[in-house]
Amino acid sequence: MTVGDTRLALDAPPGFADTAFTGSPRLQELAETLTSASNRILLFAVSDADLRRFMAGDPMEARRYMVAVTPRVLERDRVTAAAFEAFVSESLRGMKAPPPPGADLRKHMDANPGSQPLLAELLREPEAVSILQGARLPSPPRSSIFAEEKPAQYVLSTTSLVLLRGKALNLTIHAAFDSPADADWIRATTLRWIEDLRRLNAR
Numbered sequence: 001m002t003v004g005d006t007r008l009a010l011d012a013p014p015g016f017a018d019t020a021f022t023g024s025p026r027l028q029e030l031a032e033t034l035t036s037a038s039n040r041i042l043l044f045a046v047s048d049a050d051l052r053r054f055m056a057g058d059p060m061e062a063r064r065y066m067v068a069v070t071p072r073v074l075e076r077d078r079v080t081a082a083a084f085e086a087f088v089s090e091s092l093r094g095m096k097a098p099p100p101p102g103a104d105l106r107k108h109m110d111a112n113p114g115s116q117p118l119l120a121e122l123l124r125e126p127e128a129v130s131i132l133q134g135a136r137l138p139s140p141p142r143s144s145i146f147a148e149e150k151p152a153q154y155v156l157s158t159t160s161l162v163l164l165r166g167k168a169l170n171l172t173i174h175a176a177f178d179s180p181a182d183a184d185w186i187r188a189t190t191l192r193w194i195e196d197l198r199r200l201n202a203r
Contacts, residue, residue, distance in 0.1 A: 001042055003167045004076040009200035010068055012045035013193045019044050019051065027054070031067055039069035039170065064185075066173040066193075078166040081126060087168050088129050088161050095131070105183060109136045109154055122158065122187060128194055130160035132187065134177060156183060158190040164201045171197075 001010045012018050019027045020043070031044035044067045050060040074087065098118045099108045105119055116133040123130040137153040154177040162169045171193060175186045 003042070003070050004078075006078075006165050006167055008042075008164055008167060008169075009197070010043050011196065011200065012043065012066065013189050013196070015048055016045040016064075016066065017048055017051045019046060019054075022054070024054075034067045034172065034174070035069045035170075038072055040072050040075060041067060041069050042169070043068040063176040064174065066171070068172075069170050071168060071170070074168050079163060079168045081163075084127065084161075084163045084168055091159075091161055091170070092129070092131065098132075105134055105177070106136075106152075106154060109134050110152075116157070119156075120187075122190060123160070123194065127163040128160065128198075130158060130190055130194065132156065132158050132183075132190075154178075156186050158186055160190055160194055162194055162197065164197060169197075 001008050031041050046065045053060050095118045098120050116135045119134050120132040134156045156175050156177045158173045160171040175182055
């Protein structure tokens with residue numbers, strides 16, 4: 001993958017596949033809904049199982065997926081440490097403090113309807129910052145006043161801002177949140193993805 005004049009190695013985490021080879025406009029449109037038009041999409045990956053479903057013409061579950069982008073305004077520049085720090089500050093501006101460790105994440109999301117509150121800071125280094133956010137999805141309307149109300153649904157996402165070979169990347173992972181295992185998975189996968197990309201792009 002070329003970003004500006006720099007070649008970067010970008011791989012999806014184990015168990016996921018980059019969808020670029022499919023050439024599917026539908027998958028491209030889905031990826032574009034996950035980021036601002038001011039970013040260029042470098043990679044959109046879905047689970048191997050979802051890719052098999054898509055290739056067979058079946059609906060994807062889309063419980064877990066990820067996207068890597070770079071800001072178009074910085075794409076052709078060599079991003080300095082100071083410029084990256086400014087990029088991080090601008091990207092995370094307005095974030096409120098996360099709940100204390102061990103807090104009930106669902107209760108914290110319930111207390112912040114209509115937003116994606118910060119749930120935890122996963123990593124903060126000069127060349128990599130990663131945060132965990134979550135949200136409670138709006139409840140679907142009942143089909144009738146006698147219909148049973150469905151349980152609330154929650155989603156998690158991580159945003160990781162990483163400086164690789166002088167290029168600023170934004171890595172985002174999305175996952176449904178049904179149990180603490182989902183939170184453990186997204187934390188571990190996020191940190192492993194950052195480490196893998198650093199290793200692949202080490203000089």
